[in-house]
Amino acid sequence: MSDRVSLLAVAVAGRGVVDPAEPVLRADDEALLRGRAAFETIRVYGGRPFKLVEHLDRLAGSAERIGLPEVNRLELEQLAQQALDAAATQDAVLRLYWTPTPVALALVNELGDHYDALRERGQRLISLRGVRADEPWLLPGVKSTSYAVNMAAEAEAKRQGADDAVFVDSAGTVLEGPTTNVWWRRERTLCTPSLDLGILAGVTRATVLELAGESGYTVEEGQFGLTELLAADEAFTSSSVREVMPVTELDGAPIGRGPAADELQAALRRAAGATLPA
Numbered sequence: 001m002s003d004r005v006s007l008l009a010v011a012v013a014g015r016g017v018v019d020p021a022e023p024v025l026r027a028d029d030e031a032l033l034r035g036r037a038a039f040e041t042i043r044v045y046g047g048r049p050f051k052l053v054e055h056l057d058r059l060a061g062s063a064e065r066i067g068l069p070e071v072n073r074l075e076l077e078q079l080a081q082q083a084l085d086a087a088a089t090q091d092a093v094l095r096l097y098w099t100p101t102p103v104a105l106a107l108v109n110e111l112g113d114h115y116d117a118l119r120e121r122g123q124r125l126i127s128l129r130g131v132r133a134d135e136p137w138l139l140p141g142v143k144s145t146s147y148a149v150n151m152a153a154e155a156e157a158k159r160q161g162a163d164d165a166v167f168v169d170s171a172g173t174v175l176e177g178p179t180t181n182v183w184w185r186r187e188r189t190l191c192t193p194s195l196d197l198g199i200l201a202g203v204t205r206a207t208v209l210e211l212a213g214e215s216g217y218t219v220e221e222g223q224f225g226l227t228e229l230l231a232a233d234e235a236f237t238s239s240s241v242r243e244v245m246p247v248t249e250l251d252g253a254p255i256g257r258g259p260a261a262d263e264l265q266a267a268l269r270r271a272a273g274a275t276l277p278a
């Protein structure tokens with residue numbers, strides 16, 4: 001089950017579509033030197049990026065918080081369309097980057113089929129100590145390219161035989177995954193950590209919040225301990241690429257499968273107007 005998927009197309013500001021093998025950044029771009037750039041990862045359904053406006057809003061907010069020049073939304077939208085046209089694929093992953101130079105980039109990657117296989121089986125998670133971004137300089141809610149820590153947590157989870165991690169703070173409060181938001185169900189109530197905890201305001205999290213209400217669930221956003229997640233009737237994660245993904249094990253303890261993850265995954269696909277089966 002490899003996460004490696006191929007890069008199908010790249011579009012760069014001022015140049016348009018380029019060969020994916022071509023260099024696109026200057027050597028002194030702080031995106032490279034310091035991990036100081038904003039980015040977004042967006043799911044493409046039927047050739048259309050889902051919730052593009054919301055992703056561009058978050059990108060603009062991240063860029064402002066990192067102190068980058070103002071995001072040129074129109075340029076990024078055009079680059080996204082050029083890259084998607086060049087990739088000529090229906091279901092894919094679109095990544096948008098905004099660097100300090102500034103350089104705007106749109107990348108289209110293949111989606112791969114490993115996420116659907118993982119959704120069938122359910123994910124095994126381990127809890128790992130993470131940093132609660134409760135000071136402005138810890139950049140709460142910012143999606144920057146300083147993701148080495150997130151990737152190291154994912155690698156540690158895999159090293160321990162799990163699929164992914166969930167970060168908890170030093171008091172055991174559940175935060176988020178390295179690239180996901182975390183949810184669980186107690187009877188008809190869905191719980192998810194609140195944005196006050198400095199976690200990323202997931203675009204999928206916001207969509208699931210809406211869909212949960214429509215599906216008859218009550219949602220509680222708050223500060224919850226790991227024991228509450230361990231005692232859940234079911235649990236799942238949300239993210240643009242992995243969508244709604246059931247969790248079947250946490251720190252070696254089984255968590256039951258339940259209806260909410262499947263219902264919300266189906267509702268998400270309907271909302272995306274997807275042609276794929278849910």
Ligand SMILES: Cc1ncc(COP(=O)(O)O)c(C=O)c1O
Binds near residue numbers: 176178180238
């Ligand atoms: C730390 C973190 N939390 C949550 C998410 C989920 O956000 P979204 O639903 O916008 O993909 C991501 C996405 O990459 C993330 O990196």
